[in-house]
Structures are given as structure tokens and as C-alpha cells.
Amino acid sequence: MEAAVASTGSRLCCSPNPIAKQQRRRSARVGFVSRPQPRGVCCKRSPHPDARGYAPAVAKGGDAGSAGVERKRLAVFVSGGGSNFRAIHEAALSGVVIGDVVALVTDKPGDRDAFSLQLFGFARWGFDVVEWIDAGCGGAEHARDNGIPVVVFPKSKSAPEGISADELLNALRELRVDFILLAGYLKLIPIELVQTYPKSILNIHPSLLPAFGGKGYYGLKVHKAVIASGARYSGPTVHFVDEHYDTGRTLAQRVVPVLPNDTPEQLATRVLHEEHQVYVEAVAALCEDRIVWREDGVPLIKSQTNPNEYT
Numbered sequence: 001m002e003a004a005v006a007s008t009g010s011r012l013c014c015s016p017n018p019i020a021k022q023q024r025r026r027s028a029r030v031g032f033v034s035r036p037q038p039r040g041v042c043c044k045r046s047p048h049p050d051a052r053g054y055a056p057a058v059a060k061g062g063d064a065g066s067a068g069v070e071r072k073r074l075a076v077f078v079s080g081g082g083s084n085f086r087a088i089h090e091a092a093l094s095g096v097v098i099g100d101v102v103a104l105v106t107d108k109p110g111d112r113d114a115f116s117l118q119l120f121g122f123a124r125w126g127f128d129v130v131e132w133i134d135a136g137c138g139g140a141e142h143a144r145d146n147g148i149p150v151v152v153f154p155k156s157k158s159a160p161e162g163i164s165a166d167e168l169l170n171a172l173r174e175l176r177v178d179f180i181l182l183a184g185y186l187k188l189i190p191i192e193l194v195q196t197y198p199k200s201i202l203n204i205h206p207s208l209l210p211a212f213g214g215k216g217y218y219g220l221k222v223h224k225a226v227i228a229s230g231a232r233y234s235g236p237t238v239h240f241v242d243e244h245y246d247t248g249r250t251l252a253q254r255v256v257p258v259l260p261n262d263t264p265e266q267l268a269t270r271v272l273h274e275e276h277q278v279y280v281e282a283v284a285a286l287c288e289d290r291i292v293w294r295e296d297g298v299p300l301i302k303s304q305t306n307p308n309e310y311t
């Protein structure tokens with residue numbers, strides 16, 4: 001669908017690419033054993049009695065959001081504390097985001113030393129669920145506490161239970177994931193995933209890209225570089241993901257001041273506060289199909305209230 005935006009005269013088209021989605025749906029019939037849990041997926045027995053194997057309780061608004069928009073299925077990728085993941089999950093549960101988080105993907109399922117494997121009488125009762133009680137990455141912990149499947153990707157020495165890129169693609173197809181949201185995930189997303197989910201993978205980065213982005217720029221390293229540069233402003237960037245670190249199209253940004261005596265931790269806290277808001281706004285727009293692509297390839301967010309207003 002295309003529409004002209006009077007102010008710029010550019011032509012716009014909507015995303016995501018429906019053809020790719022159709023392809024994904026066709027391939028969704030590709031078999032994927034969901035019982036017993038696929039390798040690399042570990043679920044805590046959900047505290048929610050009505051929670052199914054992988055679909056957490058649907059937020060209010062039932063199967064379709066109040067606006068009649070089909071609820072989108074989201075996979076969030078995390079490596080650390082997971083505060084952006086929690087902000088997105090809470091927005092989905094409250095109805096701000098017309099979507100459901102159906103998987104948490106992490107390269108850091110937990111510090112294996114902190115793991116205490118709890119076998120609840122499996123030999124006697126034949127249960128096949130293993131409960132991991134761990135002090136793992138904050139995102140994985142929140143996911144387990146909320147009955148969201150945790151998928152470990154990629155496989156590594158510290159996460160031998162991890163799965164391959166192909167297995168991850170199968171898991172995402174089986175879970176009928178529409179969008180992938182990177183939220184403090186520190187590994188390069190492989191090109192197979194980028195190509196399977198065109199215009200459907202977002203990332204949040206804690207600087208005003210293209211400044212202070214790319215390999216080596218993550219976490220406090222970003223804020224240290226910003227302060228050392230003498231920049232007077234910083235802020236988060238939400239962007240679409242391509243095959244390289246932080247070079248995808250910018251979708252949204254927020255600006256915060258860099259104060260003369262800022263420590264990296266103080267700047268990180270100021271930026272993170274804005275991240276939680278701008279990422280939720282961007283994900284809400286993505287789930288409501290309010291992302292439009294300008295003729296020059298720049299994605300814009302159509303206002304929820306004024307269809308002629310874009311940011």
C-alpha cells in the first residue's frame with residue numbers, strides 16, 4: 001500500500017513485507033517438535049495455571065487488540081538485566097503494545113555455578129519438565145517467572161545447551177513469531193535471521209546512532225566513549241536490524257543532556273529511562289502496522305491520533 005505524504009511529497013509504503021510473512025507462514029508447517037521441549041528451550045513450570053506451553057496468558061484485548069488489529073507475536077533477545085524486555089512485556093500485558101511476548105532468547109541463560117537443578121520426582125511421576133532455579137541473566141529470570149519459554153542461542157562453551165541458527169529459525173517459526181526485538185542482546189544476529197525477518201527486527205542502542213555504534217560499542221563502553229568525546233547530548237536509538245552491528249535504518253530517537261560531571265553510570269541511567277519509553281512506543285507502532293517507509297528508505301512512525309502526522 002502506498003500513500004503520499006504531503007509535507008515531503010515522498011511516496012510511502014507499509015511494512016512488514018507481507019510476502020515474507022506469507023513465506024514464513026507456509027514454512028510454519030515445517031515440523032518442529034514442541035514436546036518434549038526443543039533442545040535449548042527450558043521452561044519453568046508456569047505459575048499461571050492457564051498458561052499453555054508457550055503462549056503466555058493473552059493480555060487484555062483478547063485475541064485481537066481493542067483496535068481490531070491482530071495481536072503480533074514477539075520474541076525478545078536479551079543478554080543482561082532485561083529492563084527493556086520487562087518494559088515491553090508489561091506494555092504487552094497492559095494493552096499498550098498489541099502483542100504478546102512468546103519467547104525470550106538469550107546467550108546467557110544463567111551462571112551455571114548459580115544453577116541449582118531441581119528434579120521434582122521425575123523418576124517417580126514421569127514428569128519431563130526440568131526446573132532450573134538460577135540467578136541467570138535478569139531477562140531469563142523474568143521470562144521463567146512469567147511462563148515465557150527461554151530459548152538459548154547461540155551454543156557456546158558457557159551455554160552448551162544453546163541451539164543453532166537453523167534450530168532457532170525453526171523455533172521462531174513454530175512459535176509463529178512476527179517480530180524480533182533485541183534488548184541488550186550482545187551477539188551478532190546471523191544473516192539467515194535478518195533475511196527471514198525483513199523489516200521485522202528492531203534493536204535499541206544507547207547512543208544517537210550512527211555515533212558510538214558498531215562492534216565493541218555496548219553497555220557502559222558506549223557511555224564512556226560519549227563522555228570522553230565531549231558530546232553534550234546523547235540518547236537511545238531504535239533501529240531496524242541488518243546484517244551488521246548498528247547500521248540498520250533508524251526508526252526513533254530520544255535526546256538527553258550529557259552533564260559536565262557525568263559518570264558513565266549516571267549517563268547510562270538517564271539514557272535507559274528514555275529507552276524504556278521510546279522502545280515501547282516503537283514496538284507499539286510496529287504491532288499496529290503504523291510504520292511507513294519513505295521513498296528514500298527511511299522508516300517513519302505514523303501518529304496514533306493524527307494519520308497525517310509522522311515522526
Ligand SMILES: Nc1nc2c(c(=O)[nH]1)N[C@@H](CN(C=O)c1ccc(C(=O)N[C@@H](CCC(=O)O)C(=O)O)cc1)CN2
Binds near residue numbers: 188206218245
Ligand atoms: N545483525 C545484527 N546483530 C545485532 C545488532 C545489529 O544491529 N545487527 N545489534 C546488536 C546490539 N548492539 C548494539 O546495539 C551490539 C551488541 C554487541 C556488540 C559487540 O561488540 N559485541 C561483542 C561481544 C560482546 C559479548 O559477547 O559480551 C563482539 O561482537 O565482539 C556491538 C553492538 C545485537 N546484534
Ligand SMILES: NCC(=O)N[C@@H]1O[C@H](COP(=O)([O-])[O-])[C@@H](O)[C@H]1O
Binds near residue numbers: 078183185204
Ligand atoms: N549495543 C547494545 C547495547 O549496548 N544495548 C544496551 O544494553 C542495555 C541493556 O539494558 P537492559 O538489559 O536493562 O534492557 C541497554 O542500555 C541497551 O541500550
